Amino acid sequence: MQHLDVLIVGAGPAGIGMALALQKIPDLKFGLVERGRIGESFRRWPLETRFITPSFYSNPFGLADLNAVNEHSSPAHFAAMEHLSGELYADYLNMLVQVHKLPVVTGCKVLEVNTTAAKEFVLETEQGPLSARYVIWATGEYQFPDLQAFTGADYCVHYAQVATWKDFTAPRYTVIGGYESGVDATVNLIKQGRQVRLLVRKASWDRQSDDPSVALSPYSRERLAQAMQSGQLEVIFGVDVTKVSQQDDGSFLIEAADDRNWQEQHQPILATGFVNGGGAQQIARLWEWDEAGKIMLTEADESTLTPGLFLVGPQVRQEDRIYCFIYKFRQRFAMIAQNLALCMALDSSQLDPEPGVWGPFGNSECCEGCEC
Numbered sequence: 001m002q003h004l005d006v007l008i009v010g011a012g013p014a015g016i017g018m019a020l021a022l023q024k025i026p027d028l029k030f031g032l033v034e035r036g037r038i039g040e041s042f043r044r045w046p047l048e049t050r051f052i053t054p055s056f057y058s059n060p061f062g063l064a065d066l067n068a069v070n071e072h073s074s075p076a077h078f079a080a081m082e083h084l085s086g087e088l089y090a091d092y093l094n095m096l097v098q099v100h101k102l103p104v105v106t107g108c109k110v111l112e113v114n115t116t117a118a119k120e121f122v123l124e125t126e127q128g129p130l131s132a133r134y135v136i137w138a139t140g141e142y143q144f145p146d147l148q149a150f151t152g153a154d155y156c157v158h159y160a161q162v163a164t165w166k167d168f169t170a171p172r173y174t175v176i177g178g179y180e181s182g183v184d185a186t187v188n189l190i191k192q193g194r195q196v197r198l199l200v201r202k203a204s205w206d207r208q209s210d211d212p213s214v215a216l217s218p219y220s221r222e223r224l225a226q227a228m229q230s231g232q233l234e235v236i237f238g239v240d241v242t243k244v245s246q247q248d249d250g251s252f253l254i255e256a257a258d259d260r261n262w263q264e265q266h267q268p269i270l271a272t273g274f275v276n277g278g279g280a281q282q283i284a285r286l287w288e289w290d291e292a293g294k295i296m297l298t299e300a301d302e303s304t305l306t307p308g309l310f311l312v313g314p315q316v317r318q319e320d321r322i323y324c325f326i327y328k329f330r331q332r333f334a335m336i337a338q339n340l341a342l343c344m345a346l347d348s349s350q351l352d353p354e355p356g357v358w359g360p361f362g363n364s365e366c367c368e369g370c371e372c
């Protein structure tokens with residue numbers, strides 16, 4: 001059985017960014033396993049989906065590209081594009097793996113994680129067992145849609161199950177959920193010439209905060225404004241969907257908490273998010289969960305229940321801070337790597353950031369009070 005100091009699980013931006021940080025620790029034996037391809041979640045995005053956070057090659061004057069996973073690369077520079085598709089972003093991650101010769105094994109799903117009396121981890125994978133002193137869990141959330149958000153939610157098509165909006169050929173659809181993915185579904189359906197009924201709890205595009213995580217991003221707001229002028233969009237506010245059921249004639253009945261209801265001929269589109277903890281649910285017993293269903297972590301992003309197990313990515317929360325976007329969760333990579341180097345008495349000097357390399361906003365405090 002191969003033994004490593006550190007094993008990362010998941011080759012999305014969190015896992016690849018973390019691997020690039022670990023590579024700066026000389027003599028560290030680390031590896032990364034991925035169940036699909038590099039950037040698998042991004043390769044599964046609907047064909048028409050684009051990044052909402054703009055990419056810009058601002059690195060030379062001290063502001064890292066918002067979607068970069070290390071200090072010097074830039075998705076904008078790589079793709080010559082401001083709003084990358086999922087496919088192009090996955091290609092950017094793949095480029096980093098090749099250029100930096102990262103030790104990534106693809107097609108290797110982790111099936112089970114166990115701890116030993118010697119305080120090590122043994123991971124059962126599709127390609128045989130592996131052992132490691134430390135495990136960094138980076139399995140994201142996109143591949144773990146919440147299909148039980150309300151009774152009958154599984155009658156709907158979840159945003160994460162859509163390959164392309166071109167497959168939606170009926171004259172009209174109902175979209176449930178008014179945040180980023182609901183608006184993205186709406187905009188793309190309207191582009192295909194469809195009528196859309198959008199059911200939302202509240203308007204995430206009302207100016208509630210200056211924080212782009214609380215309200216709809218400018219990119220989506222701009223696209224929604226255009227969609228609203230198309231004459232193809234009906235937005236219904238204050239809707240808390242409680243049930244979807246299929247009628248004898250094959251149509252769908254959508255019911256809300258305040259007794260309003262809507263009939264729809266075709267499967268409603270569900271844009272209400274992912275399971276609590278996302279991919280961390282795969283090893284649920286190794287985390288402590290709070291009453292709100294969030295994972296409890298130490299200040300160093302280590303499991304409060306299983307020492308040696310770390311979490312990176314959009315599920316990381318520290319008090320009011322939610323690290324749900326790439327430009328947020330990348331701020332934790334160096335801190336975790338520093339701590340691991342310290343534990344193993346290895347040299348961490350290369351992890352000290354060059355002054356200003358992440359720009360003036362390269363600190364954790366900027367995430368305070370963010371909701372995603």
Ligand SMILES: Cc1cc2nc3c(=O)[nH]c(=O)nc-3n(C[C@H](O)[C@H](O)[C@H](O)COP(=O)(O)OP(=O)(O)OC[C@H]3O[C@@H](n4cnc5c(N)ncnc54)[C@H](O)[C@@H]3O)c2cc1C
Pocket residue numbers: 009010011012013014015033034035036037038039040041042045049050051052053054067108109110111138139140141142143181184279282312313314324325326327
């Ligand atoms: C439509 C959409 C638009 C978005 N736009 C933006 C944006 O503009 N800017 C931004 O910052 N964020 C954006 N996000 C959020 C961003 O995509 C996520 O925060 C990011 O993908 C999380 O990265 P990750 O590496 O944690 O997860 P993922 O990219 O999901 O990577 C996790 C990896 O783990 C693998 N995996 C899972 N389980 C196992 C297992 N058991 N064994 C081995 N491998 C496993 C998966 O195959 C996957 O490759 C957007 C999200 C969506 C859905």
